[in-house]
Amino acid sequence: MARLSLAAIARAVRGEVILGSRPPERGAEHExxxxxxxxxxxxxxxxxxAIVGPRLDGHEFVKAAxxxxxxxxxxxxxxxxxxxxxxxxxxxxxxxxxxxxxxxxVRRARPLRVVGITGSAGKTTAKEMTAAxxxxxxxxxxxxxxxxxxxxxxxxxxxxxxxxEAAVLEMGMSSRGxxxxxxxxxxxxxxxxxxxxxxxxxxxxxxxKIAEAKGELFQRMRKDAVAVFNADDRLVARLGRAFPGxxxxxxxxxxxxxxxxxxxxxxxxxxxxxxxxxxxxxxPVSLALPGRHNVFNALAAASVGIVLGLQGEEIRRGLEAxxxxxxxxxxxxxPSGVEVLDDSYNSNPAAMERAIESLRTAAPRGRRxxxxxxMLELGPYERKAHARLGTQAxxxxxxxxxxxxxxxxxxxxxxxxxxxVDVRHFPDAETAAAFVASxxxxxDLVLVKGSRxxxxxxxxxxxxxxxxxxxxxxAGHAGxxx
Numbered sequence: 001m002a003r004l005s006l007a008a009i010a011r012a013v014r015g016e017v018i019l020g021s022r023p024p025e026r027g028a029e030h031e032x033x034x035x036x037x038x039x040x041x042x043x044x045x046x047x048x049x050a051i052v053g054p055r056l057d058g059h060e061f062v063k064a065a066x067x068x069x070x071x072x073x074x075x076x077x078x079x080x081x082x083x084x085x086x087x088x089x090x091x092x093x094x095x096x097x098x099x100x101x102x103x104x105x106v107r108r109a110r111p112l113r114v115v116g117i118t119g120s121a122g123k124t125t126a127k128e129m130t131a132a133x134x135x136x137x138x139x140x141x142x143x144x145x146x147x148x149x150x151x152x153x154x155x156x157x158x159x160x161x162x163x164x165e166a167a168v169l170e171m172g173m174s175s176r177g178x179x180x181x182x183x184x185x186x187x188x189x190x191x192x193x194x195x196x197x198x199x200x201x202x203x204x205x206x207x208x209k210i211a212e213a214k215g216e217l218f219q220r221m222r223k224d225a226v227a228v229f230n231a232d233d234r235l236v237a238r239l240g241r242a243f244p245g246x247x248x249x250x251x252x253x254x255x256x257x258x259x260x261x262x263x264x265x266x267x268x269x270x271x272x273x274x275x276x277x278x279x280x281x282x283x284p285v286s287l288a289l290p291g292r293h294n295v296f297n298a299l300a301a302a303s304v305g306i307v308l309g310l311q312g313e314e315i316r317r318g319l320e321a322x323x324x325x326x327x328x329x330x331x332x333x334x335p336s337g338v339e340v341l342d343d344s345y346n347s348n349p350a351a352m353e354r355a356i357e358s359l360r361t362a363a364p365r366g367r368r369x370x371x372x373x374x375m376l377e378l379g380p381y382e383r384k385a386h387a388r389l390g391t392q393a394x395x396x397x398x399x400x401x402x403x404x405x406x407x408x409x410x411x412x413x414x415x416x417x418x419x420x421v422d423v424r425h426f427p428d429a430e431t432a433a434a435f436v437a438s439x440x441x442x443x444d445l446v447l448v449k450g451s452r453x454x455x456x457x458x459x460x461x462x463x464x465x466x467x468x469x470x471x472x473x474x475a476g477h478a479g480x481x482x
Contacts (some may be wrong), residue, residue: 002106002158005029006072009047010090012105013098018080018089024071030088032071035158037099037151044069047090049099050076051151058095062086074098096150103154104185113138113166115304116186118179118217119194119236120210121351122297123148123170124325125289126194129301131168133318137310138165148172153182166308171217174203179216190307191217192228192300196235199348201379211235218243228303230296231257248307250299252292259303261295268362269331269341269445276302276315283312285319289329293354327457334467337442339364343449344456347375349385352449353392359447360396366443367399371436371459373429373450374405382407390414394421400439404432405454429455433462 007028010017017028024030033045039061042048048065050058050073062073062083072088076095083089092098107114115134117126124143131142141164147156148170156169171182183191196211204210218227218239227247229240231254240247251257252264261274262282271287274295287294298319305315324330327345334340343355352375359368370393378385390411393401395418403412403425412425426432429450436459440446446463450456 001034002109002160003031003033004102004106005031006047006088006090009074009102013074013090013092013101015074015090015092015098018091020080020087020089021084022087024087028088030071035099035102035155036065036070037155039065039068042068042070044071046070048073050074050095051099052076052095100150100154100181100185103157104187106160107157107167107186112160112164113190113308114186114188115166115168115190115192116171116183116188116217116221117168117192117194117300118171118173118214119192119230120197120199120214121348122194122293123172124328124345125294125322126192126297126300127168127170128325129297129319129322130192130304132322133301133305133310133315134166134168134308136305136314136318137308139163140165141167143168143170146172149174150178150181150185154185157186173213174200176204176209176213177216179213180220183217183220188217188221188225190226190228190304191221192304193217193230193236193239194297194300195230195233195350197348197350198378198381198385199350200377201381202377203379205379207235211239215239215242221245226307228300228307230300232296248303250296250303252295252299259299259306261299264292264295266290266292266361269339269358274298276312278302278306278312281312283316285316287319288323290358291329291354292357293351327460332460332464334463336440336467337365338440338463338467339445340460340463341445341447342457342460343447344373344460345452347373347449347451349375349378349381349389352389355447355449356389356392356396356398359398359445362445364443364445366441366445368397369400369402369436369440369444369446370398371402371432371446371448371450371456372404372408372411373454373456374407376407376451376453383410386410387414390416390423391418394418400424402426402432402436404429404450404456404459429458433459437462437466 032047036042037051042065048070059077074090223245227243230236231249231251250259259278264274330342332340394415400422415423
């Protein structure tokens with residue numbers, strides 16, 4: 001955690017320290033123990049930023065944060081009279097800007113290798129792989145949870161400690177300009193764009209506009225930074241070629257790719273094997289994450305490692321150490337004999353297609369069961385996307401297709417029309433969970449996936465609770481494909 005005094009923070013964010021009637025022990029030179037934007041989780045000794053968001057105004061929660069023991073609050077409204085119990089305040093013009101500027105200040109305070117990763121899908125897995133690769137040589141800070149936006153990314157940078165020599169940061173977005181601001185804050189030395197897919201269409205309208213928004217990463221990076229890009233993705237390759245500085249491409253089919261995967265062997269839920277080849281050298285890699293898409297994520301991580309001078313064996317060790325992140329492909333083998341593949345964190349048409357392929361190539365003793373929640377934010381494409389999903393599920397030989405949510409009614413109808421699959425539809429995850437928990441049999445493989453807003457983890461939780469496992473990571477947790 002970046003330990004800074006209130007005075008140093010005020011200088012970094014162009015603010016003013018206002019000491020209260022009962023100021024911190026060292027006054028303006030008091031060092032904070034951490035940083036928070038949530039009064040419910042703020043800890044004693046931390047600095048609370050009163051963020052003004054689209055729904056809530058953090059200034060209304062300063063009193064609660066102070067009651068919880070924070071040492072000071074960053075505010076843009078009012079002063080000591082408004083917050084009489086606060087030991088100290090830092091008065092600024094804009095609290096969100098202050099948080100971002102402080103993150104930027106900490107990032108630039110000392111030498112640090114910063115990697116920014118964006119893409120329509122796979123950001124978290126690519127981040128985990130990249131951190132594991134770089135971790136073979138450097139102490140690494142990596143993004144946690146959903147801290148990948150204009151609030152979360154600066155909070156991650158504020159967790160930097162003296163020991164860290166590299167930072168691997170996810171960069172998410174839901175509108176134009178967000179990636180630009182994240183680049184301004186993080187100033188990445190290496191930027192990676194993984195893919196451009198049909199997601200967030202509700203906000204952007206077209207895939208081309210999504211590409212333009214993702215492309216802000218390369219447009220805004222320093223010209224001496226390095227662009228890493230997927231040469232097999234047409235839109236991404238165009239963005240990469242346009243970058244005026246140094247660049248490195250990766251891929252499977254593109255002849256121009258500098259980092260390549262050859263002799264790929266997909267091994268179902270056990271993962272995959274391939275030969276990683278670059279600059280005349282090669283190394284065999286065995287991934288514990290299933291699916292061809294994870295080979296691409298591994299290539300992105302390997303490319304970053306190559307840019308930073310890691311050797312093939314270091315890259316291999318890093319990649320082979322990675323296991324699925326929570327709710328992103330974790331396999332639970334339950335005592336009852338049921339297997340649950342928890343991919344419930346999010347969904348989009350391309351990711352769902354990959355999930356169905358993983359289920360198709362698996363060889364369970366019992367049924368292949370797909371529990372699919374609505375894919376949200378697809379705009380005018382949502383009807384077609386859900387109908388296509390239902391057809392794909394039927395054609396993949398799924399034994400039981402459980403569609404969840406109002407949009408997924410179209411998927412259920414399409415699957416029934418295609419035939420050859422038992423189809424059920426439920427309005428929400430709660431009702432689907434009750435059915436799935438009562439219907440599964442020993443030997444079944446159940447894949448659960450859906451957009452974040454559908455809360456499909458409730459289906460996973462119902463299966464784990466029924467089998468005596470009280471939470472993901474409990475007794476029945478297999479830690480990913482094995």
